[in-house]
Amino acid sequence: MLAGLDPEQRSAVTAPAGPVCILAGAGTGKTRAVTSRIAYRALSGDIASRHVLAVTFTARAAAEMRSRLGVLGVQGVQARTFHAAALRQVRYFAPRLLAGRAMPELLDSKVRVVTLAAAKLGLRTDRTAARDLAAEIEWAKSSLVEPDEYVVAAAKARRETPYEPARVAEVFVAYERLKRGNGVIDFEDMLRAAVWGIEEHPDVAEQVRSQYRHFVVDEYQDVNPLQQRLLDVWLGGRDDLTVVGDASQTIYSFTGATSSYLVDFPRHHRGATVVRLVRDYRSTPQVVGLANAVISQARGAEARLRLELHGQRRSGPEPELRIFTDEPAEATAVAARCRALVAGGTPAREIAVLFRTNAQSEAYEKALSEAEVPYVLQGAERFFERPEVRQAMIALRAATRSIPGETPLPAAVVEGLAAVGWAPDAPPAGGAARERWEALAALLQLAEEYAATPEVLPIGEAATVERQVTLAGFTEELARRAAQQHVPTVDGVTLASLHSAKGLEWDAVFLVGLAEGTLPTTYAKTPEQVEEERRLLYVGITRAREWLWLSYAAARSPGGRARRPSRFLPQLDRSGGGERAGAGSPARRAERRRPQVVSCRICGATLLAGADRKLGRCPTCPSDLDEELYERLRDWRQRVAGAQRVPAYVVFTDATLTALAERKPGRTEELVAIAGIGPRKVGLYGDPVLALVAGATVDDVLPAENFGNQSVNRLPSPEGEE
Ligand code: ATP
Ligand code: MG
Numbered sequence: 001m002l003a004g005l006d007p008e009q010r011s012a013v014t015a016p017a018g019p020v021c022i023l024a025g026a027g028t029g030k031t032r033a034v035t036s037r038i039a040y041r042a043l044s045g046d047i048a049s050r051h052v053l054a055v056t057f058t059a060r061a062a063a064e065m066r067s068r069l070g071v072l073g074v075q076g077v078q079a080r081t082f083h084a085a086a087l088r089q090v091r092y093f094a095p096r097l098l099a100g101r102a103m104p105e106l107l108d109s110k111v112r113v114v115t116l117a118a119a120k121l122g123l124r125t126d127r128t129a130a131r132d133l134a135a136e137i138e139w140a141k142s143s144l145v146e147p148d149e150y151v152v153a154a155a156k157a158r159r160e161t162p163y164e165p166a167r168v169a170e171v172f173v174a175y176e177r178l179k180r181g182n183g184v185i186d187f188e189d190m191l192r193a194a195v196w197g198i199e200e201h202p203d204v205a206e207q208v209r210s211q212y213r214h215f216v217v218d219e220y221q222d223v224n225p226l227q228q229r230l231l232d233v234w235l236g237g238r239d240d241l242t243v244v245g246d247a248s249q250t251i252y253s254f255t256g257a258t259s260s261y262l263v264d265f266p267r268h269h270r271g272a273t274v275v276r277l278v279r280d281y282r283s284t285p286q287v288v289g290l291a292n293a294v295i296s297q298a299r300g301a302e303a304r305l306r307l308e309l310h311g312q313r314r315s316g317p318e319p320e321l322r323i324f325t326d327e328p329a330e331a332t333a334v335a336a337r338c339r340a341l342v343a344g345g346t347p348a349r350e351i352a353v354l355f356r357t358n359a360q361s362e363a364y365e366k367a368l369s370e371a372e373v374p375y376v377l378q379g380a381e382r383f384f385e386r387p388e389v390r391q392a393m394i395a396l397r398a399a400t401r402s403i404p405g406e407t408p409l410p411a412a413v414v415e416g417l418a419a420v421g422w423a424p425d426a427p428p429a430g431g432a433a434r435e436r437w438e439a440l441a442a443l444l445q446l447a448e449e450y451a452a453t454p455e456v457l458p459i460g461e462a463a464t465v466e467r468q469v470t471l472a473g474f475t476e477e478l479a480r481r482a483a484q485q486h487v488p489t490v491d492g493v494t495l496a497s498l499h500s501a502k503g504l505e506w507d508a509v510f511l512v513g514l515a516e517g518t519l520p521t522t523y524a525k526t527p528e529q530v531e532e533e534r535r536l537l538y539v540g541i542t543r544a545r546e547w548l549w550l551s552y553a554a555a556r557s558p559g560g561r562a563r564r565p566s567r568f569l570p571q572l573d574r575s576g577g578g579e580r581a582g583a584g585s586p587a588r589r590a591e592r593r594r595p596q597v598v599s600c601r602i603c604g605a606t607l608l609a610g611a612d613r614k615l616g617r618c619p620t621c622p623s624d625l626d627e628e629l630y631e632r633l634r635d636w637r638q639r640v641a642g643a644q645r646v647p648a649y650v651v652f653t654d655a656t657l658t659a660l661a662e663r664k665p666g667r668t669e670e671l672v673a674i675a676g677i678g679p680r681k682v683g684l685y686g687d688p689v690l691a692l693v694a695g696a697t698v699d700d701v702l703p704a705e706n707f708g709n710q711s712v713n714r715l716p717s718p719e720g721e722e
Pocket of ligand 1: 004005006009024025026027028029030031032033246249280281282502503504505542
């Protein structure tokens with residue numbers, strides 16, 4: 001085992017029991033050193049693996065740690081996130097701590113309860129404001145700041161608060177009260193319960209501490225005060241603790257995490273073994289060079305501990321910067337590159353597309369599906385795995401036997417869902433209950449869509465076959481969708497946010513959307529916040545073993561406002577960049593290999609980018625857009641999306657609206673001729689769209705009965721999400 005380590009790593013691995021601190025840059029083998037240390041001690045009989053608790057910050061990192069330990073021949077180590085470890089402890093001890101009372105339900109999001117809390121104070125919040133309030137409460141609780149301390153603490157931390165700090169504090173108080181009243185707890189409460197269980201109950205403390213004797217924390221630069229507190233009570237004064245981290249990868253300070261525990265570790269733990277690692281084993285010298293160039297510009301406290309990395313691998317390709325006209329074009333090109341890489345033998349699971357915000361993922365999901373490249377979305381919610389959805393599916397299946405076949409599908413679904421206590425009138429109060437209600441409401445929505453969607457038949461079959469829209473058919477459809485989601489797509493391209501990519505590595509990495517306003521995000525205002533954005537780019541770059549593509553789109557959508565490249569990008573060679581780069585390369589040829597040629601209806605050029613194809617012309621060719629119609633279509637789309645509680649682009653993208661307002665289709669056939677409008681969309685929206693083109697007003701085409709009932713008593717839906 002020691003043979004695979006360099007002398008510095010070896011000194012960390014073989015250090016005697018007691019505090020060990022590994023301070024090192026990305027890819028220098030911190031995680032390898034720490035897993036080797038556990039394995040070395042377990043296999044040499046120094047410690048028992050079941051007494052080891054290895055803590056990480058994401059479930060994926062925990063899984064990675066377990067798999068690395070497995071490779072080293074060690075089983076039985078508890079490798080968990082702080083949350084999972086705390087939850088396990090709280091669940092285990094709940095009967096003892098709660099004296100027979102049921103364990104409160106755990107909220108998976110604060111947003112709904114925060115919205116209700118704000119409303120109680122007469123504060124109307126849209127989803128964004130509610131999220132910001134939730135983030136403030138989360139920050140406060142993670143930083144061990146009580147509601148009455150919030151105003152002072154927020155000023156000290158220079159928080160940018162969504163409302164007056166005093167107002168936020170009031171919402172915080174109302175949130176806590178509402179939560180207690182509804183018998184639900186949030187994640188921070190759960191960590192606090194784990195702390196409290198140990199501090200107040202000597203028998204619990206004794207049992208936890210005899211179970212966990214050796215502690216390891218990876219990515220320690222991102223620990224927050226609440227997590228540190230839990231770590232302290234777990235340790236209970238003992239010092240068999242190994243921490244590893246890199247201050248230059250501190251990317252969660254906005255949530256209350258702080259690298260100060262890492263930086264101060266040697267001072268707080270006398271006699272700690274401190275190891276520094278600078279040899280980068282992960283990436284090529286080209287990638288390492290770019291990483292060094294980016295982080296060398298860093299300022300602030302975290303930058304003081306910065307280390308220059310030394311690449312250990314052999315030379316590889318230069319990182320490439322590509323510039324695209326718009327985001328759909330960027331996504332299409334990235335998907336084509338992924339496809340080419342896979343065709344060239346790189347396993348899809350060794351490729352990642354990383355972005356700043358999760359909202360960016362949709363374009364890549366779509367582009368990858370169109371390119372037929374499998375992908376895995378990291379951190380995505382799996383709808384069909386939620387317990388209430390599974391129960392409801394069982395209930396619906398049972399209902400097929402009792403509900404007459406001729407009952408209209410939505411009515412049958414409402415009746416079937418009554419068996420699990422769901423009623424369409426109004427969502428109940430309380431976060432968890434509301435989430436459950438919403439999930440079941442989504443099933444009804446699926447039923448409505450299913451009933452409205454014409455059957456798409458494979459080419460060659462009779463064009464008109466009446467499909468039976470029955471409850472039985474619908475339950476089959478649900479089962480099919482669930483099965484599709486359950487397919488373990490282990491071998492897919494990873495789509496992930498930069499935040500969730502920490503600690504991971506891939507052969508090929510695409511860093512997309514590297515424009516000002518996205519990275520750094522417009523929300524980064526203070527110098528500290530901007531520095532954190534820089535560190536995010538550093539984290540992203542250092543995920544790549546070999547291939548690294550950086551890209552951004554000059555405009556968000558075709559013809560949109562121009563944007564500048566991210567200020568963090570060093571002056572790369574941009575001469576050959578953009579869509580013209582490497583026109584003869586295999587990837588470029590693959591991009592051209594499209595099932596169907598779409599030409600610009602103005603100049604006749606072949607259109608490659610998805611958005612241009614939808615538009616039916618080059619973005620640079622003159623537009624004959626009917627502005628007035630475009631406005632009406634937008635207005636209509638906004639209201640439909642609002643009523644259906646989906647982002648506007650789910651109804652139609654901007655590019656499709658533009659195409660509609662330019663081409664003004666008069667018949668269904670002309671409608672389907674617009675790329676991006678298929679039979680499903682025609683079934684759902686064909687009639688109102690044709691009516692709008694013919695001059696109808698938005699009110700004319702929005703029948704009240706379709707949207708009326710559904711939108712009452714709902715929380716405000718997201719606005720203008722595009
Ligand atoms: P990060 O800061 O991104 O979390 P890290 O410091 O934890 O990175 P690891 O993930 O442990 O780095 O290691 C990076 C890569 O280098 C891994 O593929 C690992 O197997 C490899 N590696 C680490 N140490 C050595 C070594 N001594 N010899 C060869 N390869 C090594
Ligand atoms: Mg690591």
